[in-house]
Amino acid sequence: MTDRNNCLALDASDPLAALRDQFDLPDGVIYLDGNSLGARPKAALTRAQQVIAQEWGSDLIRSWNTAGWFDLPSRLGNRLAALIGAEADEVVVTDSTSINLFKALAAALQMQAANPATSARRVIVTERSNFPTDIYMAQGLTTWLDRGYTVKLVDRPEQLPAAIDAQTAVVMLTHVNYRTGYQLDMAALTAHIHAQGALAVWDLAHSAGAVPVDLNRAQADLAVGCTYKYLNGGPGAPAFIWIAKRHQAKFRHPLSGWWGHAAPFAMHSEFQPTAGARRALCGTQPIVSLALVECGLDVFAQTTMDQVRAKSLALTDLFIALVERRCGHHPLGLVTPREHARRGSQVSFTHPHGYAVMQALIARGVIGDYREPEIMRFGFTPLYTSYVDVWDAVEVLLQILDKQDYDLNAERDAVT
Amino acid sequence: MTDRNNCLALDASDPLAALRDQFDLPDGVIYLDGNSLGARPKAALTRAQQVIAQEWGSDLIRSWNTAGWFDLPSRLGNRLAALIGAEADEVVVTDSTSINLFKALAAALQMQAANPATSARRVIVTERSNFPTDIYMAQGLTTWLDRGYTVKLVDRPEQLPAAIDAQTAVVMLTHVNYRTGYQLDMAALTAHIHAQGALAVWDLAHSAGAVPVDLNRAQADLAVGCTYKYLNGGPGAPAFIWIAKRHQAKFRHPLSGWWGHAAPFAMHSEFQPTAGARRALCGTQPIVSLALVECGLDVFAQTTMDQVRAKSLALTDLFIALVERRCGHHPLGLVTPREHARRGSQVSFTHPHGYAVMQALIARGVIGDYREPEIMRFGFTPLYTSYVDVWDAVEVLLQILDKQDYDLNAERDAVT
Secondary structure, X not given: OXXXXXHHHHHHOOOOHHHHHHEEOOOOOEEOOOOOOOOEEOHHHHHHHHHHHHHHHHOHHHHHHHOOOOOHHHHHHHHHHOOOOOOOOOEEEOOOHHHHHHHHHHHHHHHHHHOOOOOOOOEEEEEOOOOHHHHHHHHHHHHHHOOOOEXXXXXXXXXXXXXXXXXXXEXXXXXXXXXXXXXXXXXXXXXXXXXXXXXXXXXXXXXXXOOOOOOOOOOOOEEEEOOOOOOOOOOOOOOEEEEOHHHHHHOOOOOOOHHHEOOOOOOOOOOOEOOHHHHHOOOOOOHHHHHHHHHHHHHXXXXXXXXXXXXXXXXXXXXXXXXXXXXXXXXXXXOOOXXXXXXXXXXXXXXXXXXXXXXXXXXXXXXXXXXXXXXXXXXXXXXXXOHHHHHHHHHHHHHHHHOOOOOOOOOOOOOO | OOOHHHHHHHHHOOOOHHHHHHEEOOOOOEEOOOOOOOOEEOHHHHHHHHHHHHHHHHOHHHHHHHOOOOOHHHHHHHHHHOOOOOOOOOEEEOOOHHHHHHHHHHHHHHHHHHOOOOOOOOEEEEEOOOOHHHHHHHHHHHHHHOOOOEEEEEOOHHHHHHHOOOOEEEEEEEOEOOOOOEEOOHHHHHHHHHHOOOEEEEEOOOOOOOOOOOOOOOOOOEEXXXXXXXXXXXXXXXXXXXXXXXXXXXXXXXXXXXXXXXXXXXXXXXXXXXXXXXXXOOOOOOHHHHHHHHHHHHHHOOOOHHHHHHXXXXXXXXXXXXXXXXXXXXXXXXXXXXXXXXXXXXXXEEOOOHHHHHHHHHHOOEEOEEEOOOEEEEEOOOOOOOHHHHHHHHHHHHHHHHOOOOOOOOOOOOOO
């Protein structure tokens, strides 16, 4: 039976253990919310000083050229590509995940509309349990297009294959579910989607930096994702969008701003998209936030996604086992799949008083988060989470539950 | 005749002179490009450290509540409102100018389509000389709507009134032209636009913080603008969007992401817009870049737009007078209106070798910029530009022109 000393021993032989030193983690905190906001790479402070004091303050407007600001979405995209099975010039880091999803969906619908074999298709298939903004963006797009498109919400992942048929234009799926941690089989689903004549748009918000992703091997069509969760890019850091090489020449979207123009400084009055992934760009990017994305990528450059995945599974296995063994007398329900292939890098448990229990955990320095209904989420980020963190978190959970040391009237924060 | 000593005397009695100390301006530089990228408020470095080290690093996910991250677009919008004649809860700071313009245009077209008196109107009127991304965004929106909308490009500002007629759904104008510095008469044009049954969408990219703006007094309908130029918010800092109170209940746009939802954390699967200006929000914002916008606003809080305007006109008058007097034997052509009411806070001169001359100026520390065709732009930012800066800049220009000390083969940067 695993005890705390076993956990310490696992840390001592952990090949990723040294990477923790590259993050700023406050004393007294076990941070299990990297699936919501990744911890801060220590280098981010120095990098921000460089961008603000030197590039902005001293070099001023010249930094668009001398500091490579204009090229930054591509340069970061090319680095991020290695983590998601993408090639050079297939990814740009820009805008928000919601906005990038809008671009990807719009482009996918247009590609289907331009193909005589699929032009009559009017259904976007997704999961009802998808992160709501993905559904909202699809609703916003289809409402505005006003061409009879509908968004079909599927209740359970197992029902997805049957829901994708000859009416389906696009399937928009989040690879790892934000609430359950359920990981869809990207390759199998993409093959099925293509067999049905539809296109596959993947949201990697909870995948990039969390689980191995190979977009090109899966022959996915388009993808978007987030840099501020497992990639540790900073609060609200710009998101990314991936366009498979084979689709780039046809990729058009309504947010046709000057950064996506073939000659942005020629000041022509007609829009002409540039080549490659940069045609997904729109307007000027928030350079300070964008530049910090690189600090997170620098840490990933020191390991591999296989190493990250091995430790992620070990941490989540350990957490599940310890909670079930030590807290099994409490009404906790495992939501996240036990099967490795179906699991992301988080573990979710329901508890009838999930919100109050999570507030008690946070008050004691074990920071996870809560999602309706009743779900306590615990994110495991192998770059900075240790095995003994897992032991200690479960110990705190056990004490809270055993003593019912939580406040059922805990006031809800605006952001939960 | 003004000489350098007169300029020093003007600085000595300048009520805004002390504000210059709040900016980081490199030695040996006369910065006349604040119309492209505002200089760095010194406070920005400290604020970035606070956001990165404390709010992100130490407080982590809790900062969405404790540091007010979620509320930041509104809080900054409410502060910015004072500079543009807006009320509380009419402005949010978010996304890019291009994307905000897309939202505003889409909402305006929908409002017109929903009104039986205007539902058949299919024309968006703008200027051919508008900043290209504004035109591109209108083209992107109308192409995707595919309902017969066209974008009508007017060649000269004087032709605008006649171009606005019973076919016009929306007039989209940039208040101060990025290239010429020509300031449109917002109140008169808005009145004319309304008299023709159209809606007025204003782009304040070169107005906010540059000239007095009173959106509500002009009875404008919607507006967008930039924070990284005269507002000194930092490179690519998030932009703003203004929704007149009377239009807010009807304001809908296609980028319906979770930040614009009435209950963003309830995780409903149907989009329901929130009240007020926040319905213009879409996805998660780049918090570090967003937070720095406040440092620029803090400087404006120490003066008034009337004071800023008085100095702006004095600086631009002085620059025009000195260039014409001292460099009048060179083929320079004033592009910017002499009439105060028609002038923004920049002065543009053409020169047959404008690009090369501007490169020579920059090499000597006088930083303006160049815009096709042949236009040298000089931005005057009363918060940190002095009268003696103007004298010295003209002196450098004179030397370059008299000695023809510029390189006609100067290589073009990617970003010019």
